[in-house]
Amino acid sequence: MATFTTPGITPEDATAVSNTLQERLSALNDLHLTLKHIHWNVVGTNFIGVHEMIDPQVELVRGYADTLAERIATFGESPRGTANAIEKDRSWDDYTLGRDSVQAHLGALDLVYVGFITSHRDAIKSVGEIDPVTEDILIGQTAELEKFHWFVRAHLENYTGQLSTAGAKSEQEAADQAR
Template identity: 85%
Template sequence: MAPFTTPGLTADSAATVVATLQERLSALNDLHLTLKHVHWNVVGTNFIGVHEMIDPQVELVRGYADTLAERIATLGESPKGTAKAIEDSRSWDDYSLGRDTVQAHLGALDLVYVGFITSHRDAIETTGKLDPVTEDILIGQTAELEKFHWFVRAHLESYTGELATAGATSEKAAADQAR
Protein backbone atom coordinates (compact mmCIF):
# COMPACT_ATOMS: atom_id res chain seq x y z
CA MET A 1 0.00 0.00 0.00
CA ALA A 2 1.12 3.54 -0.68
CA PRO A 3 2.36 5.67 2.23
CA PHE A 4 -0.83 7.78 2.01
CA THR A 5 -4.48 7.54 1.18
CA THR A 6 -7.35 9.99 1.20
CA PRO A 7 -8.15 11.59 4.59
CA GLY A 8 -10.64 9.69 6.72
CA LEU A 9 -9.92 6.31 5.15
CA THR A 10 -7.75 3.75 6.94
CA ALA A 11 -4.96 2.02 5.06
CA ASP A 12 -6.78 -1.31 5.33
CA SER A 13 -10.03 0.16 4.01
CA ALA A 14 -8.17 1.89 1.19
CA ALA A 15 -6.46 -1.39 0.25
CA THR A 16 -9.84 -3.15 0.00
CA VAL A 17 -11.35 -0.32 -2.03
CA VAL A 18 -8.33 -0.20 -4.37
CA ALA A 19 -8.44 -3.97 -4.96
CA THR A 20 -12.15 -3.73 -5.75
CA LEU A 21 -11.61 -0.76 -8.06
CA GLN A 22 -8.71 -2.44 -9.85
CA GLU A 23 -10.87 -5.44 -10.68
CA ARG A 24 -13.63 -3.12 -11.91
CA LEU A 25 -11.10 -1.07 -13.92
CA SER A 26 -9.96 -4.22 -15.70
CA ALA A 27 -13.59 -5.22 -16.27
CA LEU A 28 -14.39 -1.80 -17.74
CA ASN A 29 -11.36 -1.97 -20.03
CA ASP A 30 -12.49 -5.42 -21.16
CA LEU A 31 -16.08 -4.21 -21.66
CA HIS A 32 -14.84 -1.30 -23.76
CA LEU A 33 -12.92 -3.71 -25.99
CA THR A 34 -15.87 -6.12 -26.18
CA LEU A 35 -18.25 -3.35 -27.19
CA LYS A 36 -15.84 -2.12 -29.88
CA HIS A 37 -15.48 -5.72 -31.11
CA VAL A 38 -19.26 -5.98 -31.42
CA HIS A 39 -19.34 -2.59 -33.19
CA TRP A 40 -16.89 -3.91 -35.80
CA ASN A 41 -18.45 -7.37 -36.21
CA VAL A 42 -22.21 -6.83 -36.23
CA VAL A 43 -23.96 -7.46 -39.57
CA GLY A 44 -27.42 -7.86 -41.01
CA THR A 45 -30.80 -6.24 -40.57
CA ASN A 46 -30.68 -3.14 -38.35
CA PHE A 47 -26.88 -3.10 -38.65
CA ILE A 48 -26.49 0.68 -38.74
CA GLY A 49 -28.79 1.33 -35.79
CA VAL A 50 -26.96 -1.11 -33.54
CA HIS A 51 -23.54 -0.15 -34.92
CA GLU A 52 -24.26 3.47 -33.97
CA MET A 53 -25.93 2.53 -30.67
CA ILE A 54 -22.70 0.87 -29.50
CA ASP A 55 -20.37 3.88 -29.98
CA PRO A 56 -21.80 6.01 -27.14
CA GLN A 57 -21.58 2.96 -24.89
CA VAL A 58 -17.90 2.55 -25.81
CA GLU A 59 -17.14 6.19 -25.03
CA LEU A 60 -18.97 6.18 -21.71
CA VAL A 61 -17.30 2.94 -20.60
CA ARG A 62 -13.88 4.38 -21.50
CA GLY A 63 -14.69 7.41 -19.37
CA TYR A 64 -15.77 5.18 -16.49
CA ALA A 65 -12.43 3.37 -16.64
CA ASP A 66 -10.65 6.72 -16.45
CA THR A 67 -12.74 7.74 -13.44
CA LEU A 68 -11.89 4.52 -11.57
CA ALA A 69 -8.20 4.80 -12.47
CA GLU A 70 -8.14 8.34 -11.11
CA ARG A 71 -9.92 7.20 -7.94
CA ILE A 72 -7.27 4.49 -7.44
CA ALA A 73 -4.57 7.16 -7.80
CA THR A 74 -6.44 9.44 -5.37
CA LEU A 75 -6.34 6.60 -2.84
CA GLY A 76 -2.54 6.47 -3.20
CA GLU A 77 -2.08 3.52 -5.51
CA SER A 78 -1.09 3.04 -9.13
CA PRO A 79 -3.92 1.95 -11.44
CA LYS A 80 -3.07 -0.85 -13.83
CA GLY A 81 -4.52 -0.43 -17.30
CA THR A 82 -2.50 -2.92 -19.31
CA ALA A 83 -3.70 -5.95 -21.24
CA LYS A 84 -1.93 -8.13 -18.65
CA ALA A 85 -3.85 -6.39 -15.86
CA ILE A 86 -7.10 -7.26 -17.62
CA GLU A 87 -6.00 -10.87 -18.05
CA ASP A 88 -4.80 -11.14 -14.44
CA SER A 89 -8.06 -9.70 -13.07
CA ARG A 90 -10.31 -11.70 -15.36
CA SER A 91 -12.76 -14.06 -13.73
CA TRP A 92 -14.93 -14.13 -16.86
CA ASP A 93 -14.50 -15.71 -20.29
CA ASP A 94 -13.45 -13.76 -23.35
CA TYR A 95 -16.31 -12.61 -25.60
CA SER A 96 -17.21 -15.56 -27.78
CA LEU A 97 -18.72 -14.20 -31.01
CA GLY A 98 -16.98 -12.95 -34.14
CA ARG A 99 -18.79 -11.67 -37.22
CA ASP A 100 -22.45 -12.36 -36.57
CA THR A 101 -25.96 -10.94 -36.87
CA VAL A 102 -27.34 -8.02 -34.93
CA GLN A 103 -29.62 -10.30 -32.93
CA ALA A 104 -26.85 -12.78 -32.11
CA HIS A 105 -24.56 -10.04 -30.79
CA LEU A 106 -27.35 -8.39 -28.83
CA GLY A 107 -28.24 -11.75 -27.31
CA ALA A 108 -24.63 -12.27 -26.23
CA LEU A 109 -24.36 -8.67 -24.99
CA ASP A 110 -27.43 -9.25 -22.82
CA LEU A 111 -25.44 -11.82 -20.85
CA VAL A 112 -22.30 -9.65 -20.85
CA TYR A 113 -24.27 -6.82 -19.26
CA VAL A 114 -25.94 -9.15 -16.75
CA GLY A 115 -22.53 -10.31 -15.53
CA PHE A 116 -20.97 -6.88 -15.59
CA ILE A 117 -23.80 -5.10 -13.78
CA THR A 118 -24.00 -7.84 -11.17
CA SER A 119 -20.27 -7.45 -10.47
CA HIS A 120 -20.54 -3.65 -10.33
CA ARG A 121 -23.38 -4.00 -7.81
CA ASP A 122 -21.18 -6.34 -5.74
CA ALA A 123 -18.48 -3.65 -5.79
CA ILE A 124 -21.05 -1.10 -4.61
CA GLU A 125 -21.83 -3.32 -1.64
CA THR A 126 -18.14 -3.83 -0.80
CA THR A 127 -17.13 -0.19 -1.08
CA GLY A 128 -20.25 1.30 0.50
CA LYS A 129 -19.27 0.08 3.93
CA LEU A 130 -15.77 1.55 3.57
CA ASP A 131 -15.87 4.57 1.26
CA PRO A 132 -19.15 6.26 0.32
CA VAL A 133 -17.37 8.43 -2.26
CA THR A 134 -16.31 5.36 -4.24
CA GLU A 135 -19.73 3.83 -3.69
CA ASP A 136 -21.33 6.94 -5.21
CA ILE A 137 -19.08 6.73 -8.28
CA LEU A 138 -20.02 3.09 -8.82
CA ILE A 139 -23.73 3.77 -8.29
CA GLY A 140 -23.72 6.46 -10.99
CA GLN A 141 -21.90 4.18 -13.41
CA THR A 142 -24.27 1.30 -12.72
CA ALA A 143 -27.33 3.44 -13.44
CA GLU A 144 -26.05 4.29 -16.92
CA LEU A 145 -24.90 0.74 -17.61
CA GLU A 146 -28.36 -0.52 -16.66
CA LYS A 147 -29.83 1.94 -19.16
CA PHE A 148 -27.55 0.60 -21.91
CA HIS A 149 -28.58 -2.91 -20.91
CA TRP A 150 -32.18 -1.85 -21.38
CA PHE A 151 -31.29 -0.57 -24.89
CA VAL A 152 -29.87 -4.01 -25.71
CA ARG A 153 -32.80 -5.87 -24.20
CA ALA A 154 -35.34 -3.73 -26.06
CA HIS A 155 -34.13 -5.45 -29.25
CA LEU A 156 -34.61 -8.88 -27.65
CA GLU A 157 -37.99 -8.35 -26.04
CA SER A 158 -41.29 -9.53 -27.45
CA TYR A 159 -44.46 -7.47 -27.20
CA THR A 160 -45.42 -9.62 -24.18
CA GLY A 161 -42.20 -8.73 -22.35
CA GLU A 162 -40.41 -12.03 -22.86
CA LEU A 163 -36.70 -11.98 -23.66
CA ALA A 164 -35.41 -14.07 -26.53
CA THR A 165 -32.42 -14.91 -24.31
CA ALA A 166 -34.45 -16.14 -21.33
CA GLY A 167 -32.71 -19.01 -19.58
CA ALA A 168 -29.50 -18.78 -21.61
CA THR A 169 -26.39 -19.42 -19.56
CA SER A 170 -23.69 -18.69 -22.13
CA GLU A 171 -23.12 -16.04 -24.77
CA LYS A 172 -23.32 -18.64 -27.54
CA ALA A 173 -26.62 -20.01 -26.20
CA ALA A 174 -28.02 -16.48 -25.88
CA ALA A 175 -26.86 -15.68 -29.43
CA ASP A 176 -28.48 -18.86 -30.75
CA GLN A 177 -31.75 -18.10 -28.98
CA ALA A 178 -31.78 -14.50 -30.21
CA ARG A 179 -31.14 -15.35 -33.89
Protein backbone atom coordinates in the same frame (compact mmCIF):
# COMPACT_ATOMS: atom_id res chain seq x y z
CA MET B 1 -0.09 -0.71 0.71
CA ALA B 2 -0.44 2.99 0.06
CA THR B 3 1.97 5.36 1.81
CA PHE B 4 -0.71 8.06 1.66
CA THR B 5 -4.41 8.06 1.06
CA THR B 6 -7.40 10.33 0.99
CA PRO B 7 -8.30 11.96 4.34
CA GLY B 8 -10.55 9.86 6.54
CA ILE B 9 -9.59 6.54 4.94
CA THR B 10 -7.02 4.28 6.58
CA PRO B 11 -4.25 2.87 4.41
CA GLU B 12 -5.72 -0.63 4.91
CA ASP B 13 -9.17 0.51 3.80
CA ALA B 14 -7.63 2.40 0.87
CA THR B 15 -5.93 -0.80 -0.27
CA ALA B 16 -9.15 -2.81 0.11
CA VAL B 17 -11.18 -0.29 -1.91
CA SER B 18 -8.39 0.03 -4.49
CA ASN B 19 -8.29 -3.74 -4.96
CA THR B 20 -12.03 -3.76 -5.63
CA LEU B 21 -11.67 -0.82 -8.01
CA GLN B 22 -8.77 -2.49 -9.83
CA GLU B 23 -10.91 -5.51 -10.64
CA ARG B 24 -13.67 -3.17 -11.85
CA LEU B 25 -11.11 -1.15 -13.86
CA SER B 26 -10.01 -4.32 -15.63
CA ALA B 27 -13.63 -5.29 -16.20
CA LEU B 28 -14.39 -1.85 -17.68
CA ASN B 29 -11.35 -2.04 -19.95
CA ASP B 30 -12.49 -5.47 -21.10
CA LEU B 31 -16.06 -4.24 -21.61
CA HIS B 32 -14.76 -1.34 -23.69
CA LEU B 33 -12.86 -3.77 -25.92
CA THR B 34 -15.85 -6.13 -26.15
CA LEU B 35 -18.19 -3.31 -27.15
CA LYS B 36 -15.76 -2.10 -29.81
CA HIS B 37 -15.38 -5.71 -31.06
CA ILE B 38 -19.17 -5.95 -31.39
CA HIS B 39 -19.26 -2.57 -33.13
CA TRP B 40 -16.79 -3.84 -35.76
CA ASN B 41 -18.35 -7.30 -36.20
CA VAL B 42 -22.11 -6.77 -36.21
CA VAL B 43 -23.84 -7.33 -39.57
CA GLY B 44 -27.30 -7.70 -41.04
CA THR B 45 -30.67 -6.09 -40.55
CA ASN B 46 -30.53 -3.02 -38.31
CA PHE B 47 -26.74 -2.96 -38.63
CA ILE B 48 -26.34 0.81 -38.70
CA GLY B 49 -28.68 1.44 -35.76
CA VAL B 50 -26.87 -1.04 -33.53
CA HIS B 51 -23.43 -0.05 -34.87
CA GLU B 52 -24.18 3.55 -33.88
CA MET B 53 -25.88 2.56 -30.60
CA ILE B 54 -22.67 0.91 -29.42
CA ASP B 55 -20.35 3.94 -29.85
CA PRO B 56 -21.80 6.02 -26.99
CA GLN B 57 -21.56 2.95 -24.78
CA VAL B 58 -17.88 2.57 -25.71
CA GLU B 59 -17.13 6.19 -24.88
CA LEU B 60 -18.98 6.12 -21.58
CA VAL B 61 -17.27 2.90 -20.49
CA ARG B 62 -13.85 4.36 -21.38
CA GLY B 63 -14.67 7.37 -19.24
CA TYR B 64 -15.75 5.14 -16.37
CA ALA B 65 -12.43 3.31 -16.52
CA ASP B 66 -10.61 6.64 -16.31
CA THR B 67 -12.71 7.65 -13.30
CA LEU B 68 -11.89 4.43 -11.45
CA ALA B 69 -8.19 4.63 -12.33
CA GLU B 70 -8.06 8.16 -10.96
CA ARG B 71 -9.91 7.07 -7.82
CA ILE B 72 -7.32 4.32 -7.27
CA ALA B 73 -4.57 6.94 -7.63
CA THR B 74 -6.40 9.18 -5.14
CA PHE B 75 -5.95 6.41 -2.59
CA GLY B 76 -2.20 6.38 -3.23
CA GLU B 77 -2.30 3.16 -5.22
CA SER B 78 -1.19 2.51 -8.78
CA PRO B 79 -3.96 1.65 -11.28
CA ARG B 80 -3.08 -1.05 -13.80
CA GLY B 81 -4.55 -0.54 -17.26
CA THR B 82 -2.62 -3.09 -19.28
CA ALA B 83 -3.83 -6.13 -21.18
CA ASN B 84 -1.97 -8.24 -18.64
CA ALA B 85 -3.96 -6.60 -15.82
CA ILE B 86 -7.20 -7.52 -17.56
CA GLU B 87 -6.06 -11.13 -17.87
CA LYS B 88 -4.85 -11.25 -14.26
CA ASP B 89 -8.06 -9.77 -12.86
CA ARG B 90 -10.41 -11.67 -15.16
CA SER B 91 -12.99 -13.94 -13.58
CA TRP B 92 -15.15 -13.97 -16.71
CA ASP B 93 -14.77 -15.65 -20.10
CA ASP B 94 -13.55 -13.83 -23.18
CA TYR B 95 -16.23 -12.73 -25.65
CA THR B 96 -16.57 -15.48 -28.25
CA LEU B 97 -18.60 -14.16 -31.18
CA GLY B 98 -16.89 -12.90 -34.32
CA ARG B 99 -18.70 -11.57 -37.37
CA ASP B 100 -22.35 -12.30 -36.66
CA SER B 101 -25.86 -10.93 -36.92
CA VAL B 102 -27.23 -8.00 -34.97
CA GLN B 103 -29.50 -10.30 -32.97
CA ALA B 104 -26.72 -12.76 -32.16
CA HIS B 105 -24.43 -10.03 -30.85
CA LEU B 106 -27.21 -8.35 -28.88
CA GLY B 107 -28.14 -11.72 -27.36
CA ALA B 108 -24.55 -12.29 -26.26
CA LEU B 109 -24.21 -8.68 -25.10
CA ASP B 110 -27.29 -9.15 -22.92
CA LEU B 111 -25.39 -11.75 -20.90
CA VAL B 112 -22.24 -9.62 -20.85
CA TYR B 113 -24.23 -6.80 -19.26
CA VAL B 114 -25.92 -9.16 -16.79
CA GLY B 115 -22.52 -10.33 -15.56
CA PHE B 116 -20.97 -6.89 -15.57
CA ILE B 117 -23.82 -5.14 -13.76
CA THR B 118 -24.04 -7.92 -11.17
CA SER B 119 -20.31 -7.55 -10.48
CA HIS B 120 -20.56 -3.77 -10.26
CA ARG B 121 -23.41 -4.15 -7.75
CA ASP B 122 -21.23 -6.55 -5.73
CA ALA B 123 -18.48 -3.91 -5.72
CA ILE B 124 -20.99 -1.32 -4.47
CA LYS B 125 -21.76 -3.58 -1.50
CA SER B 126 -18.06 -4.21 -0.90
CA VAL B 127 -17.01 -0.56 -0.69
CA GLY B 128 -20.19 0.99 0.73
CA GLU B 129 -19.32 0.74 4.41
CA ILE B 130 -15.74 1.86 3.85
CA ASP B 131 -16.07 4.72 1.37
CA PRO B 132 -19.40 6.25 0.40
CA VAL B 133 -17.70 8.43 -2.24
CA THR B 134 -16.51 5.38 -4.16
CA GLU B 135 -19.88 3.75 -3.56
CA ASP B 136 -21.55 6.79 -5.14
CA ILE B 137 -19.26 6.63 -8.19
CA LEU B 138 -20.11 2.96 -8.72
CA ILE B 139 -23.83 3.58 -8.21
CA GLY B 140 -23.82 6.30 -10.88
CA GLN B 141 -21.96 4.08 -13.31
CA THR B 142 -24.31 1.16 -12.67
CA ALA B 143 -27.38 3.30 -13.33
CA GLU B 144 -26.13 4.31 -16.78
CA LEU B 145 -24.98 0.77 -17.62
CA GLU B 146 -28.41 -0.53 -16.66
CA LYS B 147 -29.92 1.95 -19.14
CA PHE B 148 -27.62 0.67 -21.90
CA HIS B 149 -28.58 -2.87 -20.93
CA TRP B 150 -32.22 -1.87 -21.39
CA PHE B 151 -31.36 -0.55 -24.88
CA VAL B 152 -29.89 -3.95 -25.73
CA ARG B 153 -32.80 -5.86 -24.25
CA ALA B 154 -35.34 -3.75 -26.15
CA HIS B 155 -34.04 -5.47 -29.30
CA LEU B 156 -34.48 -8.91 -27.71
CA GLU B 157 -37.93 -8.46 -26.21
CA ASN B 158 -41.19 -9.53 -27.82
CA TYR B 159 -44.56 -7.83 -27.44
CA THR B 160 -45.35 -9.83 -24.28
CA GLY B 161 -42.15 -8.73 -22.55
CA GLN B 162 -40.31 -12.02 -22.93
CA LEU B 163 -36.61 -11.96 -23.78
CA SER B 164 -35.36 -14.22 -26.56
CA THR B 165 -32.31 -14.90 -24.37
CA ALA B 166 -34.30 -16.08 -21.34
CA GLY B 167 -32.54 -18.93 -19.56
CA ALA B 168 -29.35 -18.74 -21.64
CA LYS B 169 -26.26 -19.71 -19.67
CA SER B 170 -23.55 -18.70 -22.14
CA GLU B 171 -23.00 -15.99 -24.71
CA GLN B 172 -23.16 -18.58 -27.48
CA GLU B 173 -26.44 -19.98 -26.18
CA ALA B 174 -27.87 -16.44 -25.89
CA ALA B 175 -26.71 -15.65 -29.44
CA ASP B 176 -28.30 -18.85 -30.76
CA GLN B 177 -31.58 -18.10 -28.99
CA ALA B 178 -31.63 -14.50 -30.23
CA ARG B 179 -31.08 -15.37 -33.92
